[in-house]
Amino acid sequence: RSRDLGSGREYWTKIPTMRFNELAIALSLLSVALAAEECTLGRLFVSDSDSPTVLAIDLDTGSVASKSGSGFSATPAIYANSDASHVFLNHRSETGIVRIMHAGVSLESHGEHLHIDLKDPEELSLKVEGDMPTHVTSTKGETTIFFDGRRDSSSSVLSFQDTADKLQGSSLARTFEYGPMDPQHGNAGPMGNNVYFVSQPNPEYKTGLTDSSLSTGFHIIDKDSNLLYDANNASDPDRSCPLYHGHSNYGEYHVFGCRDGILVIRYIAATNAVSSRLMRYHDSGRRTGRFFSHEEQPVIVAQHSAPIALIRWKAGPDNYQPSRDVLEFEDTASPCGAAFEKVDGDVLLVLLTNGTLMSYDVSSRWTYIHSLPVVPAFSCGGGNAYPRLIAGYNRAFLSIPEDRIVQEIEVWPTRLELGRKFDVSAIRPGGGAVAGLSSQAAKIGACGTSASLYSDSKSGASETMALQRFKLYGIALLAGLVALGTYAP
Numbered sequence: 001r002s003r004d005l006g007s008g009r010e011y012w013t014k015i016p017t018m019r020f021n022e023l024a025i026a027l028s029l030l031s032v033a034l035a036a037e038e039c040t041l042g043r044l045f046v047s048d049s050d051s052p053t054v055l056a057i058d059l060d061t062g063s064v065a066s067k068s069g070s071g072f073s074a075t076p077a078i079y080a081n082s083d084a085s086h087v088f089l090n091h092r093s094e095t096g097i098v099r100i101m102h103a104g105v106s107l108e109s110h111g112e113h114l115h116i117d118l119k120d121p122e123e124l125s126l127k128v129e130g131d132m133p134t135h136v137t138s139t140k141g142e143t144t145i146f147f148d149g150r151r152d153s154s155s156s157v158l159s160f161q162d163t164a165d166k167l168q169g170s171s172l173a174r175t176f177e178y179g180p181m182d183p184q185h186g187n188a189g190p191m192g193n194n195v196y197f198v199s200q201p202n203p204e205y206k207t208g209l210t211d212s213s214l215s216t217g218f219h220i221i222d223k224d225s226n227l228l229y230d231a232n233n234a235s236d237p238d239r240s241c242p243l244y245h246g247h248s249n250y251g252e253y254h255v256f257g258c259r260d261g262i263l264v265i266r267y268i269a270a271t272n273a274v275s276s277r278l279m280r281y282h283d284s285g286r287r288t289g290r291f292f293s294h295e296e297q298p299v300i301v302a303q304h305s306a307p308i309a310l311i312r313w314k315a316g317p318d319n320y321q322p323s324r325d326v327l328e329f330e331d332t333a334s335p336c337g338a339a340f341e342k343v344d345g346d347v348l349l350v351l352l353t354n355g356t357l358m359s360y361d362v363s364s365r366w367t368y369i370h371s372l373p374v375v376p377a378f379s380c381g382g383g384n385a386y387p388r389l390i391a392g393y394n395r396a397f398l399s400i401p402e403d404r405i406v407q408e409i410e411v412w413p414t415r416l417e418l419g420r421k422f423d424v425s426a427i428r429p430g431g432g433a434v435a436g437l438s439s440q441a442a443k444i445g446a447c448g449t450s451a452s453l454y455s456d457s458k459s460g461a462s463e464t465m466a467l468q469r470f471k472l473y474g475i476a477l478l479a480g481l482v483a484l485g486t487y488a489p
Contacts, residue, residue: 022231031305035416035460038116041393042436043103045087045121047079048427049385050075054089056104056121057406059392060447061412062425063122069470072097075430078150082138083438085122085164090133090145098128098145105166105436105444114445126172129160137189138162139249142175144189144196148213151206157198176223182206185213187247189254193269194223197254199244200232215244215457218256220267220274220394229274231265238263248266248291248300250315255300257288262302262313279313282322292338294345295439299362301338301348308334310350312362319476327366336380339391341411342434343442349396349411351389352440353380358395359416372416374398374407385428394448395419399429410448 041059045067048054053074069076069091076089076099085106089099097116103122108112130147131154143162149155156179160172176196178188183206185458186199189455200213217232233239237260247258247298256263261280267273281287281304288311290303302311313320319475320326329335333354341347347369348360355375361367385401392485396416400406406429408419436447 002374005158014039019139020136025287038113038117039106039445040436041395041447042084042105042117042407043121044390044392044422044432044434045089045103045396046390046399046406046424046432047075047078047224047430049075049430050428052091053427054101055424055427055429056101056148057424058104058118058407059119059401062420062422064422067101067121067123072099072455077136078433079136079138080164080433080435081143081167082141082162083441084435085438086162086167087138088143089432089433090136092129096130096133096147100124102127102167103435107437107441112444114398116445123168123172126167128172130158132158133465135187135247135338137187137247139252140190140192141166142190143298144176146186146188146199147179148185149180149183151183151213153183154241155182155186155201156180156183157196159188159196168248173201177467178221178225184211186244189247189249190217191220191249191254191267191269192252193195194411195269195272196221196223196264214242217244218263218265219240219267227277228272229265231263231276231436233437237261239276243287244375245289246291248293249302250293250295250298251271252317253300255291255313257291257302259286259287262288267408280320282320282326287487292340292348294342296339297340297345297363301362301427303338310335310338310366312366324365332377334380336386337389339389340398341398342391342422342437342439343446343448345439346413347411349389349391351387351398355379355387357389357398357416359411360392369413371414372409372418374409375400384429386428388431390434393437393442393446395434397432397434399424399432400427401430404428 008295027451044057046055052072054067056065072090072091073093074317076091079088087101091097101123104119106117132148133145134148135146141163144159145264147156159176161207162176179481182201184201188198197218200217203218204210220229231239241256241258241263243259249456254265265276288302292296292301298315301463312325333352335350336350336353344441357374359369379384388399389395396409404425406422410417
């Protein structure tokens with residue numbers, strides 16, 4: 001509607017529909033430009049080797065925020081929950097406490113892309129307290145915390161729903177509690193369908209007949225504490241696990257490091273069936289005590305020592321084959337940490353004590369991809385602070401305590417490249433975890449995936465988010481100007 005300024009007469013002018021279509025196209029392109037911003041590298045939470053302080057690094061901007069550990073004891077171990085929306089800060093002590101912190105990344109699905117809302121990480125009022133909280137196992141929408149206890153106390157288990165929608169309000173959505181049991185350095189975790197594995201203590205530890213607090217086997221128990229399967233029978237190697245340490249799982253297969261081999265427990269939720277068998281080690285004098293896995297990768301890698309070797313096992317009915325599946329290392333260049341890249345799990349990263357980061361494809365056998373020198377040679381463990389490997393989304397991070405930095409490494413399918421350095425001079429960085437995206441959300445929401453702005457092209461070139469965003473905004477702006485230009489006098 002228009003008005004003639006001379007006569008004051010009002011009249012209507014019909015604008016061609018095509019012009020509205022042009023405006024719609026411009027607005028659509030602008031929405032695409034805005035959607036192009038919707039990827040993230042998440043947040044890196046890293047502990048201080050000398051105090052309870054934790055730093056949160058925004059991996060999109062590089063900003064570093066300190067999360068005080070005032071009032072808490074011990075440097076916390078840091079774990080992501082099952083959908084990586086939160087992290088758990090486990091201050092292990094006699095009066096142990098597990099703090100819960102929102103990663104600051106909230107997701108809303110829009111079909112082929114995610115709307116990602118970023119804010120500062122925030123600690124929840126929810127906390128878990130108990131005697132020596134040790135292993136924290138998060139999978140299948142639950143987190144299970146195992147409290148070891150001490151020789152003069154007891155061990156126990158607490159499990160609760162841990163997805164973003166459940167970690168709200170003033171109380172935990174508890175699903176399973178078990179104990180008290182005799183003290184043990186044990187573990188427990190969800191297997192699906194409200195069924196849990198719970199390690200069983202060695203009674204000789206509490207009575208002082210042995211100094212080893214390691215467990216002897218497992219009970220498979222439902223949420224009402226009914227025993228479904230006994231894998232704590234010392235007379236049956238296929239149903240026991242003396243000197244247990246180390247656990248992981250892929251799908252319905254759970255693996256446990258035992259004195260004489262790897263115990264495989266299979267739980268089929270559809271039929272509630274449980275079975276177990278022992279995969280005996282290929283050698284003597286060594287054992288497995290740690291595992292590495294990824295929910296998208298049907299291969300579980302075991303750390304076998306000492307001297308250290310890595311064993312790959314494809315989850316299923318077959319045993320590993322030493323000639324194909326065992327990778328040996330020299331003492332001067334042995335593994336000190338390994339992890340699968342977090343999006344697809346297609347690349348296994350291994351940090352060696354000679355300061356080199358290795359990458360492998362383990363899908364069918366040990367296939368070397370690339371090596372990258374990252375730090376000087378160092379000693380692993382022994383009570384000293386040492387470099388720690390932390391997996392990220394199409395990235396890995398190396399905390400370097402002596403330099404007080406965190407080094408980013410870009411993880412490509414065919415190579416590794418040094419990325420940014422984060423100054424964390426306020427602490428000597430230790431272990432940590434990257435959070436913000438579950439592995440499913442990371443497939444479309446993580447910067448650096450094949451569908452994102454950092455994807456590797458045939459020419460080997462890549463575009464930054466800023467450049468891609470500039471292009472899309474430019475296209476939208478030009479389209480808008482063309483459309484609006486039809487209204488010019």
